[in-house]
Amino acid sequence: MTSTMNQPITTSRRSFLKSGALVAAPLAAVAAVPVAALGVDGSASRLARLEDERAIEGLHRQVLQKLNGEGDCTSLRIAADAVQIDPALRAIAEQPGAERVIEFADGGHAASTRHLCRVELDSHFSGDSTLEKMARFQGHGSHQRAENRVLQTDYVKGKDGWKIARLALA
Amino acid sequence: MALQAYPDVPLFRYGYTKLTEAQIAAKLPPAASRGPTGKGPLDGGLAGTTLQFVADGGSTMTWQFRANRRVEFNGVEAGYGALTLDHVTLIAHLVPGTTTGWAVAWDRRSNLATAFELWFGNDGPAPQPREVNRAIWHGYVQGTATATAERHKPTLRLEGRAFMWQEDTGQRTIDYYPSVSYTHWVELDRLKEGRGYSAPADYIQLTEDIYAYTRTESEFSGLMQLYLMDVNRLQQIGVRLGFNGADELEFYMFRGTGEWLGQLARFEKFGDFSAEPLKIADGKKGERRVYRPLMTMDKLTPAQINTIAAQKTEVFSKPSPMAGNALPTNGDLAGKSFAVRYDGGPVMEYRFDTADQLQWRKNGVGSFTTARYNAWQTVPGVFIFGHLLEGTPDHDGHIVVADLERGMATAFRGYLNTPYIANEAGAQTLFGKLVGKGIPDAGARRHQRTHDLLGRAFTWEYSPGLNSMHLYATPNTVSWVIPTPDGHMGTEWSGSGDFIKIRDQLYFARWQEEACNGTLGTILINMRTMHDAGIGYHMGEKGGLSMSAVAGIARHAGKFDVARFFAAKA
Numbered sequence: 001m002t003s004t005m006n007q008p009i010t011t012s013r014r015s016f017l018k019s020g021a022l023v024a025a026p027l028a029a030v031a032a033v034p035v036a037a038l039g040v041d042g043s044a045s046r047l048a049r050l051e052d053e054r055a056i057e058g059l060h061r062q063v064l065q066k067l068n069g070e071g072d073c074t075s076l077r078i079a080a081d082a083v084q085i086d087p088a089l090r091a092i093a094e095q096p097g098a099e100r101v102i103e104f105a106d107g108g109h110a111a112s113t114r115h116l117c118r119v120e121l122d123s124h125f126s127g128d129s130t131l132e133k134m135a136r137f138q139g140h141g142s143h144q145r146a147e148n149r150v151l152q153t154d155y156v157k158g159k160d161g162w163k164i165a166r167l168a169l170a
Numbered sequence: 171m172a173l174q175a176y177p178d179v180p181l182f183r184y185g186y187t188k189l190t191e192a193q194i195a196a197k198l199p200p201a202a203s204r205g206p207t208g209k210g211p212l213d214g215g216l217a218g219t220t221l222q223f224v225a226d227g228g229s230t231m232t233w234q235f236r237a238n239r240r241v242e243f244n245g246v247e248a249g250y251g252a253l254t255l256d257h258v259t260l261i262a263h264l265v266p267g268t269t270t271g272w273a274v275a276w277d278r279r280s281n282l283a284t285a286f287e288l289w290f291g292n293d294g295p296a297p298q299p300r301e302v303n304r305a306i307w308h309g310y311v312q313g314t315a316t317a318t319a320e321r322h323k324p325t326l327r328l329e330g331r332a333f334m335w336q337e338d339t340g341q342r343t344i345d346y347y348p349s350v351s352y353t354h355w356v357e358l359d360r361l362k363e364g365r366g367y368s369a370p371a372d373y374i375q376l377t378e379d380i381y382a383y384t385r386t387e388s389e390f391s392g393l394m395q396l397y398l399m400d401v402n403r404l405q406q407i408g409v410r411l412g413f414n415g416a417d418e419l420e421f422y423m424f425r426g427t428g429e430w431l432g433q434l435a436r437f438e439k440f441g442d443f444s445a446e447p448l449k450i451a452d453g454k455k456g457e458r459r460v461y462r463p464l465m466t467m468d469k470l471t472p473a474q475i476n477t478i479a480a481q482k483t484e485v486f487s488k489p490s491p492m493a494g495n496a497l498p499t500n501g502d503l504a505g506k507s508f509a510v511r512y513d514g515g516p517v518m519e520y521r522f523d524t525a526d527q528l529q530w531r532k533n534g535v536g537s538f539t540t541a542r543y544n545a546w547q548t549v550p551g552v553f554i555f556g557h558l559l560e561g562t563p564d565h566d567g568h569i570v571v572a573d574l575e576r577g578m579a580t581a582f583r584g585y586l587n588t589p590y591i592a593n594e595a596g597a598q599t600l601f602g603k604l605v606g607k608g609i610p611d612a613g614a615r616r617h618q619r620t621h622d623l624l625g626r627a628f629t630w631e632y633s634p635g636l637n638s639m640h641l642y643a644t645p646n647t648v649s650w651v652i653p654t655p656d657g658h659m660g661t662e663w664s665g666s667g668d669f670i671k672i673r674d675q676l677y678f679a680r681w682q683e684e685a686c687n688g689t690l691g692t693i694l695i696n697m698r699t700m701h702d703a704g705i706g707y708h709m710g711e712k713g714g715l716s717m718s719a720v721a722g723i724a725r726h727a728g729k730f731d732v733a734r735f736f737a738a739k740a
Contacts (some may be wrong), residue, residue, distance in 0.1 A: 121634070123491065123633065123634060123635055123636070125491060125635070125636055127490070127491060127492075127713075128687070128710050128712050128713050129490070129491070129492050129687075129689065129706070129708075130463075130650075130663075130683050130686065130687040130689055131492065131632065131636060131638050131650070131652065132491065132492075132636065133466075133687065134461060134663070135635075135636065137459065137461055137661060138448055138459065138652060138654065138660050138661055139448075140635075140652075140654060140655060142635070143634055143635020143636065143655070144635075145634050145635065
């Protein structure tokens with residue numbers, strides 16, 4: 001199953017998640033392989049960096065699972081307002097083949113990522129504006145759409161490991 | 171209030187009598203016996219003809235026409251009327267002893283026909299017995315010609331068009347067809363103020379040139395206007411049936427001539443000619459989606475709105491789907507202060523503390539009051555901002571367009587406690603000048619009302635999936651139409667409007683959702699960017715007293731040539 005840039009997502013939520021899982025799978029593999037090769041130069045700092053990358057990517061996968069599930073990212077974030085996601089978000093999956101870059105800062109204690117994602121949004125027009133009322137009257141009280149968005153995430157490393165400092169869809 | 175056949179108040183303010191079915195039945199016999207009247211001669215050429223109509227679905231109806239405009243239908247003799255438009259004859263009659271009637275459009279060339287079953291009373295989808303119900307049957311007439319599989323059919327071919335029709339009665343009506351299921355009409359002679367109103371409609375294609383149209387004045391008198399029009403030759407024949415505001419039965423036929431007023435863009439995908447986007451699957455006979463806003467809106471008392479406002483007042487406190495495509499708010503007023511001197515109105519002094527907090531004082535009395543506001547600057551130097559005037563007895567809200575470069579300001583003052591429904595927003599337009607440091611003195615110059623928007627239609631994309639089209643139908647009417655997801659224009663309503671020119675291609679407009687949700691909508695339309703910035707003012711049981719952003723991205727759907735009909739009202 002593929003989800004291309006211009007193709008609307010018309011799948012069920014379950015199949016959409018399957019698409020996301022397929023995309024996410026190579027991330028773990030990418031992170032795992034270099035760890036085994038570390039003995040070549042024995043660099044402790046490189047080992048630490050790769051472990052950080054693996055941890056962040058693991059955190060990223062957990063976030064996607066949470067956002068595609070019940071949406072509660074409490075255990076992954078440092079503050080209540082760290083995760084700012086459109087309430088209309090129904091499903092999110094990384095774009096296949098999209099380049100991933102983790103940028104570190106603050107001496108390796110902070111990082112940020114940008115992931116090109118395909119999101120499904122489901123807006124419900126439940127307000128009491130006349131337009132929303134008339135839309136509901138016509139049987140058009142909600143609107144589903146799929147869009148390409150960028151998931152921007154900032155991470156911080158604390159004593160309990162990496163957490164999300166800020167996450168938003170741009 | 172004395173009964174008036176055609177009220178001198180807006181129709182949504184008129185108290186139409188709740189006629190009972192028995193009262194209606196008592197009023198129909200003379201017309202059923204006589205048939206419809208007509209200003210001009212009605213056709214008598216059907217005498218001796220038997221018209222056997224086979225409706226899709228199997229029903230067969232037979233009309234036997236006799237001399238002196240008599241017809242036998244279902245074993246009962248009635249008076250009938252008929253008019254012919256080229257090769258299509260429209261026949262109309264009531265059925266004696268019932269509250270029913272028929273109108274039949276018979277294409278005598280193809281032998282296709284459409285029958286409109288019409289009835290008053292409780293046995294139909296209309297909530298009031300006086301509102302004409304209709305069920306539409308397509309089929310063919312058994313006769314010498316062979317009917318094909320073709321049928322008359324609902325159509326979108328009229329969507330977006332408008333005509334002015336002048337009947338032989340002398341009545342002139344602008345009929346806008348901005349939707350496939352609704353219509354907007356402006357009676358130029360019988361009704362005061364030149365207002366437009368919206369109503370459910372049927373649009374049926376008979377031939378390439380000839381169409382049938384019905385308008386049921388639901389929520390008002392319940393009258394039905396039904397006509398056939400030849401849009402190529404601009405000829406019309408029709409029948410009017412129902413009870414006017416004086417509860418008098420109107421049942422007459424007419425001929426008319428038309429003027430083509432223009433065509434709006436349609437927004438369906440190319441190739442989509444479907445015409446019944448709002449059809450109710452398995453609906454009852456005659457059932458359709460009829461928007462009944464007066465029936466469904468909150469109706470609160472002054473005491474209730476005071477209580478609700480005290481408990482819940484929301485001023486730009488949360489995102490609104492009505493402003494998903496809004497420009498960011500603008501903080502350039504922060505640190506500024508000025509006064510607006512409204513002609514014949516208050517002097518409002520402002521100190522803008524921050525990007526969303528101001529202080530106001532009215533007429534120099536007392537101390538300043540702090541209020542939350544939002545502002546947008548859609549053209550350099552021109553701001554629209556809004557705030558509530560806490561403590562005013564009618565919960566006033568001011569939505570102001572201030573042109574700091576030209577020293578002029580115009581406000582729409584929203585207020586509650588109108589004499590009609592307490593939570594319905596009233597509106598007043600205030601013209602004034604700005605007085606403040608660095609602001610030029612406008613002298614006697616003011617923003618002016620304009621007809622620049624008259625006849626125009628814009629679509630507004632507020633948020634993904636939440637769209638509307640405005641039709642500025644008359645100098646004092648805004649109509650709004652709700653599109654379906656596939657671009658058909660659907661249900662429609664309308665209310666009082668006002669239109670102010672701020673600068674070239676920059677207009678400040680408002681609409682009042684009277685007898686319909688009660689909102690005051692205000693927008694500053696920038697036709698250069700095709701984006702607006704606006705503010706809604708609303709009181710409701712659920713949302714409390716609120717002021718919130720309203721903004722969308724526009725498409726220009728078109729402009730009807732109607733200014734000449736309103737020249738005297740400029």
